[in-house]
Amino acid sequence: MTPKLIITGFMATGKSSVGPLVARRLAWEFVDVDSVIVARAGKPIAQIFADHGEAHFRQLEREAVAHLTSDRRRCPHCHGPHPEVISTGGGVLVDESNCAALKRVGVIVCLTARPEVVAARVERSKTKRPKLAEGGKSTLVRIKELMDERADAYARADVQVDSSELTVDQLADRVISNFGALAARRVLP
Numbered sequence: 001m002t003p004k005l006i007i008t009g010f011m012a013t014g015k016s017s018v019g020p021l022v023a024r025r026l027a028w029e030f031v032d033v034d035s036v037i038v039a040r041a042g043k044p045i046a047q048i049f050a051d052h053g054e055a056h057f058r059q060l061e062r063e064a065v066a067h068l069t070s071d072r073r074r075c076p077h078c079h080g081p082h083p084e085v086i087s088t089g090g091g092v093l094v095d096e097s098n099c100a101a102l103k104r105v106g107v108i109v110c111l112t113a114r115p116e117v118v119a120a121r122v123e124r125s126k127t128k129r130p131k132l133a134e135g136g137k138s139t140l141v142r143i144k145e146l147m148d149e150r151a152d153a154y155a156r157a158d159v160q161v162d163s164s165e166l167t168v169d170q171l172a173d174r175v176i177s178n179f180g181a182l183a184a185r186r187v188l189p
Contacts, residue, residue: 003081004106005179008088009154010147011129012121013111014163014171019087021172028083033092036064045089046128054130061092069101081105091131093153103158107182109175110157113164115143158182 005026007019016032023030034045037060041048048057065088073082086106093099093110102108113121119140122129132142154160159178163171 003083004086004102005084005175005183006086006088006102006106006108007111007175008093008102008108008157009090009111009160009163010113010118010143010150011090011131012118012125013090013113014166014168015087015090015111017168018111018163018171018175019085021168022175023085025172025176026083026085028085030085030087031068033061033064033068033086033088036068037061037089040064044128046130049130058091058095061089062095062098065092065098065101069105071105091150091153093156094150099153099156103156107159107179108157109178110154110160111171111175112154112160112162114162115140115147117164118143118147 005022005028007015007022009015019032020030037048037057038044040063041060043051045057048060068084068086071082071084074080086102088098088102092102093108099108122132122139122143131146132139135142137145159182161171161174161178166174
């Protein structure tokens, strides 16, 4: 079975909520790529964007993904590769090298949601979303633009799960079910 379950998708589709829950249910380690970036940079993502721009953030993201996918630790129980649930930022699959590295070590589950659902979730959240502030457009218009820009990248995932109408528990069930079906067919070194 593949040792990594990678959860990705557009902002506010449930990655941060469902990732730790899925990891607990599988009794696997949970790693959030954005948290790795924040720890390494010593500042929040919105501040990285403000101080250095998106290109610098994407470089830090590539470095974090490369580090996580080159992990050579072994599982103490089965001695296979160390099992993890890895949650990524919404733009990670846009970079083909990130996508290739993540596919090499696991199954990529992309969370989706309808634009209006994402907009409602974003507006309830206190998290700053630098990509939504670009262009001075409404939140919903900007979400639709970004979703269109990233559609091909998200299509690279092994499976997509729509979180629009699901509770976090239902979403975790769906992610684990889809992962299990795909992982059973893939054996990685």
